[in-house]
Amino acid sequence: MRRTVLVLAVAVLSAPLPLQGQREGRGPFRPRPAEGRDPEVTPPTIREYKPRSTLVVPQHQVPRARFPVVDIHGHPPTLTGPDIVDRIVESMDPLNLRVIVQANGRSGPSLKQSVDAIRASRHPDRIVMFTTLDLRSVGPGAGRTLAAQLEADIRAGALGVGEIMKSFGLFFRKPDGSRLKLDDTELDAVWETAARLKIPVFIHVADPAEFFEPMDYKNERWLELSLFPDRRYQDRTRFPSFEELMAERDRMLLKHPNTVFVLAHLGWHGNDLARLGRLFDKHPNLYTEVGAVLYDIGRQPRTAHDFFVKYQDRILFGKDSYQPDEYPYYWRVFETNDEYFDYYRDYHAFWKLYGIGLPDAVLRKVYFANALRIMPGLQRAGFPAN
Numbered sequence: 577m578r579r580t581v582l583v584l585a586v587a588v589l590s591a592p593l594p595l596q597g598q599r600e601g602r603g604p605f606r607p608r609p610a611e612g613r614d615p616e617v618t619p620p621t622i623r624e625y626k627p628r629s630t631l632v633v634p635q636h637q638v639p640r641a642r643f644p645v646v647d648i649h650g651h652p653p654t655l656t657g658p659d660i661v662d663r664i665v666e667s668m669d670p671l672n673l674r675v676i677v678q679a680n681g682r683s684g685p686s687l688k689q690s691v692d693a694i695r696a697s698r699h700p701d702r703i704v705m706f707t708t709l710d711l712r713s714v715g716p717g718a719g720r721t722l723a724a725q726l727e728a729d730i731r732a733g734a735l736g737v738g739e740i741m742k743s744f745g746l747f748f749r750k751p752d753g754s755r756l757k758l759d760d761t762e763l764d765a766v767w768e769t770a771a772r773l774k775i776p777v778f779i780h781v782a783d784p785a786e787f788f789e790p791m792d793y794k795n796e797r798w799l800e801l802s803l804f805p806d807r808r809y810q811d812r813t814r815f816p817s818f819e820e821l822m823a824e825r826d827r828m829l830l831k832h833p834n835t836v837f838v839l840a841h842l843g844w845h846g847n848d849l850a851r852l853g854r855l856f857d858k859h860p861n862l863y864t865e866v867g868a869v870l871y872d873i874g875r876q877p878r879t880a881h882d883f884f885v886k887y888q889d890r891i892l893f894g895k896d897s898y899q900p901d902e903y904p905y906y907w908r909v910f911e912t913n914d915e916y917f918d919y920y921r922d923y924h925a926f927w928k929l930y931g932i933g934l935p936d937a938v939l940r941k942v943y944f945a946n947a948l949r950i951m952p953g954l955q956r957a958g959f960p961a962n
């Protein structure tokens with residue numbers, strides 16, 4: 577009996593290949609199973625199709641970060657008084673979010689109001705302010721004025737400058753009508769002042785490269801572009817290209833080797849970490865943070881793990897939009913090796929996330945130690961000693 581089966585199997589395997597469907601020696605051997613068929617039922621839209629995953633693997637929810645965290649990219653509500661400071665801190669505690677930087681930078685009297693609110697609150701060491709720069713009309717002499725204002729704001733209690741928004745590069749024009757480039761010489765005095773004051777410059781340059789590409793069905797950010805018309809930068813008569821902005825940014829970094837620059841959103845190179853690595857290698861003054869780009873980290877767990885280990889001294893934690901219930905997604909990606917779990921924003925990414933399982937030594941640096949190093953004004957209390 578066994579021999580009969582074996583003989584039959586050999587006969588089947590050695591039977592001459594049917595010619596039907598064979599195409600010039602290349603391509604599929606016979607038509608692919610669903611080729612030429614159309615769905616019998618109207619297909620759902622990409623917003624409707626949310627299949628439940630049937631994958632059964634270990635799950636580790638991480639509601640609270642393993643170590644206290646500094647969020648350098650915070651956008652909590654405006655700090656109009658001590659009560660709002662206390663309310664924000666209450667929402668930070670369950671997450672183990674120790675310090676949040678108010679990256680809606682404020683200057684002059686508005687900065688003073690926020691600093692006063694923090695100092696009068698029950699938690700004067702939990703929220704810190706950055707200042708901002710008004711780059712809407714940078715003409716001759718503006719650099720010196722901005723540098724003086726920067727110095728005054730740092731004296732008034734700001735620990736850094738930012739978030740300098742993407743309008744710088746994409747939108748702002750000079751009084752002569754030309755676009756204000758990132759490496760404009762007028763601003764040299766500002767970046768040099770930041771270097772002298774030893775404060776970080778937190779800057780968001782451009783946007784994901786896909787926002788500059790045609791909005792077709794091959795664009796990874798089609799849904800986001802469709803939801804937010806103001807994120808479409810395809811018109812070259814109105815906007816520079818992504819690479820033009822990167823080139824200006826890189827020249828700015830090169831010109832100011834003593835200024836600490838923190839690029840927001842992994843510099844929009846989360847989809848090409850090798851490129852970001854080359855940037856780190858070239859500019860020892862450069863840092864980055866991970867706000868709103870978790871989808872890129874979580875889709876390449878092995879590459880991202882190795883990248884975080886290699887550049888562990890250069891990466892800071894940042895979240896961007898202040899939604900306390902979204903932080904645990906970050907903790908889970910950084911701290912676990914979980915597989916194929918949901919992300920929180922469908923228009924950033926239609927794929928699932930994987931944990932990158934960072935070792936404690938790296939987590940500590942990303943969560944707080946790098947931030948304490950580049951912002952010496954932060955209170956050490958509440959952080960484990962290294």
Ligand SMILES: [Zn+2]
Nearest residue numbers: 649679739896
């Ligand atoms: Zn931001």
